[in-house]
Amino acid sequence: MDRAQKAELVTSLSEVFKNTSVVVVAHYSGLTVAQMSALRRQMKANGATVKVAKNRLAKIALEGSDVAHVGSLLKGPTIIAYSSDPVAAPKAAVDFAKANDKFVILGGAFGTTALNVDGVKALATMPSLDELRAKLVGLIQAPATKIAQLSTAPAAKLARVFAAYAKENEAA
Numbered sequence: 001m002d003r004a005q006k007a008e009l010v011t012s013l014s015e016v017f018k019n020t021s022v023v024v025v026a027h028y029s030g031l032t033v034a035q036m037s038a039l040r041r042q043m044k045a046n047g048a049t050v051k052v053a054k055n056r057l058a059k060i061a062l063e064g065s066d067v068a069h070v071g072s073l074l075k076g077p078t079i080i081a082y083s084s085d086p087v088a089a090p091k092a093a094v095d096f097a098k099a100n101d102k103f104v105i106l107g108g109a110f111g112t113t114a115l116n117v118d119g120v121k122a123l124a125t126m127p128s129l130d131e132l133r134a135k136l137v138g139l140i141q142a143p144a145t146k147i148a149q150l151s152t153a154p155a156a157k158l159a160r161v162f163a164a165y166a167k168e169n170e171a172a
Contacts, residue, residue: 013061030102048083
């Protein structure tokens with residue numbers, strides 16, 4: 001990797017660190033190529049991204065960002081997972097770590113807050129942004145549906161009474 005490529009990598013990583021809400025750092029030593037591909041697919045399916053970068057270059061990219069405290073975790077063969085959804089990257093990382101013993105989560109960052117392993121796992125158990133939006137819409141729609149049912153119920157009862165009288169008159 002020449003200087004230009006390194007500078008480009010540092011620039012792209014610093015943009016990532018400034019624009020993402022959550023970063024997870026993990027060791028990946030001992031994973032096969034197939035397992036790494038599975039990790040990348042799983043992350044992408046959850047809306048997260050995985051990067052393997054030289055620790056020295058990643059530390060340079062971390063300077064001046066909100067997640068600069070993650071730099072202390074960058075020792076050995078590390079992988080950086082990030083997402084704009086606060087739950088996507090931790091959830092995918094924790095799920096992958098359950099299936100693969102060689103994938104060890106070291107910690108991460110949520111905005112300016114440093115996360116240890118337990119913090120990443122706690123963040124992974126939370127519902128995603130889409131799930132929260134769906135629950136909120138459901139809560140908002142439920143009262144409106146009940147009001148609509150209450151307002152149409154008297155009219156439906158009247159219609160049934162009129163229908164019953166009509167049947168009586170036809171039979172007589």
